[in-house]
Amino acid sequence: SEVLALIESVRGSDPLSLRDRALFELLYSSGLRVSELVGLTFSAVHWEGEFLRFIGKGDKERVVPFGRAAADALRRYLEFGRPVLAARGQKAGGGPSDRVFLNARGRPLTRQGFWKILRERARAAGIAKALSPHTLRHSFATHLLARGADLRVVQELLGHADVRTTQIYTHVVREAAWEVFRRAHPRA
Numbered sequence: 001s002e003v004l005a006l007i008e009s010v011r012g013s014d015p016l017s018l019r020d021r022a023l024f025e026l027l028y029s030s031g032l033r034v035s036e037l038v039g040l041t042f043s044a045v046h047w048e049g050e051f052l053r054f055i056g057k058g059d060k061e062r063v064v065p066f067g068r069a070a071a072d073a074l075r076r077y078l079e080f081g082r083p084v085l086a087a088r089g090q091k092a093g094g095g096p097s098d099r100v101f102l103n104a105r106g107r108p109l110t111r112q113g114f115w116k117i118l119r120e121r122a123r124a125a126g127i128a129k130a131l132s133p134h135t136l137r138h139s140f141a142t143h144l145l146a147r148g149a150d151l152r153v154v155q156e157l158l159g160h161a162d163v164r165t166t167q168i169y170t171h172v173v174r175e176a177a178w179e180v181f182r183r184a185h186p187r188a
Contacts, residue, residue, distance in 0.1 A: 002127050003028055003139040006118075009125035016104060018081030020117055022073040023101060023109075027133065029070035031140035031158050033057065034133035038109045040100045045074070056159045064157055074100075 007028060010021040027037050036056055044054040050071050056062040066074075082102060089097065089106020099108040114133060122131045137158070144154050 002129055002131060003136055006122055006125050006127060006131065010121060013080065015081035015084040018077040019085065019101060020121055022070070022077035023114065023117065024136065025070040025073040026066055027136040028140055029067040030064045031137050032064065033137065033159075034111050034114050038099070038101055038111055038114055041098045042100060043098070045100065047071070060159065062159050
């Protein structure tokens with residue numbers, strides 16, 4: 001619920017709000033690692049089919065889909081937000097960047113910069129709980145499994161080499177299954 005509240009709290013048409021909404025939507029929609037998110041280049045985004053193709057952890061190629069909400073937020077950022085940020089970077093003497101996400105000065109966004117954005121946006125959304133970039137990745141996996149996704153598919157989407165790493169997310173699914181059983185079975 002905190003992740004959804006965070007995403008929904010980012011409103012506005014200024015370049016930073018457009019960027020932040022796109023960051024959060026894409027991270028939650030695709031389960032990327034924060035380093036993959038901030039390192040995303042234009043060539044990695046495939047609009048037809050709505051997927052990302054890039055080199056992830058361990059120099060392995062990953063292909064991950066992203067949803068309609070992420071696509072819409074990313075398009076708005078690229079059309080109305082990023083050009084303003086890129087112009088700031090060029091005005092300050094920086095060259096053009098192939099990175100999708102830029103900071104307020106028009107330079108490529110860093111992992112540390114993303115942490116700062118997340119912390120500030122969570123506080124503004126009234127979320128007292130500490131959120132990390134991994135919280136959005138964890139929510140991505142948990143929500144997929146809770147809605148019936150196959151564990152191996154989630155493993156592939158997360159880029160885990162070993163399925164045992166992915167299995168940590170199944171505890172939520174077990175809890176949900178017990179709750180459904182208790183509500184639905186006449187003799188539970």
